[in-house]
Amino acid sequence: MSDLLERLRGRGWRLTSQRRVVAEVLDGEHVHLTADEVHARAAQRLPEISRATVYNTLGELVGLGEVLEVATDGRAKRYDPNAHHAHQHLVCSGCGAIRDVHPQGDPLAALPAAERFGFVLSGAEITYRGLCPDCTAGPVR
Numbered sequence: 001m002s003d004l005l006e007r008l009r010g011r012g013w014r015l016t017s018q019r020r021v022v023a024e025v026l027d028g029e030h031v032h033l034t035a036d037e038v039h040a041r042a043a044q045r046l047p048e049i050s051r052a053t054v055y056n057t058l059g060e061l062v063g064l065g066e067v068l069e070v071a072t073d074g075r076a077k078r079y080d081p082n083a084h085h086a087h088q089h090l091v092c093s094g095c096g097a098i099r100d101v102h103p104q105g106d107p108l109a110a111l112p113a114a115e116r117f118g119f120v121l122s123g124a125e126i127t128y129r130g131l132c133p134d135c136t137a138g139p140v141r
């Protein structure tokens with residue numbers, strides 16, 4: 001489990017039932033849900049929750065730095081609660097499955113000084129692509 005709810009409590013984030021459901025839906029490992037998926041899951045627990053509330057809550061969580069926005073391949077943005085442990089993403093070109101991965105070494109160090117153009121680096125986002133085991137196995141018969 002990620003500790004998203006605990007982190008939010010620690011920050012004194014006002015936990016209404018609607019916000020709590022959004023945070024609960026986002027809790028866990030390798031969670032990368034689109035806003036619509038968050039809404040669908042939240043609505044299973046709290047049928048009256050509106051899409052606007054989900055979107056607003058996601059925006060707030062991103063603003064707080066407790067949830068990351070992940071964009072892959074022009075697909076819909078995904079929301080990732082694993083905001084405090086540097087990680088990269090492994091994306092399936094077939095079904096879009098995303099895993100959190102932790103390449104060895106410092107990705108910033110991989111960029112030579114000559115290619116930094118005087119920038120002070122603050123981060124790197126690397127997307128590894130391939131086919132997941134389900135997609136490698138071919139179509140379901």
Ligand SMILES: [Zn+2]
Nearest residue numbers: 092095132135
């Ligand atoms: Zn796949």
Ligand SMILES: [Zn+2]
Nearest residue numbers: 080082087100
């Ligand atoms: Zn992630």
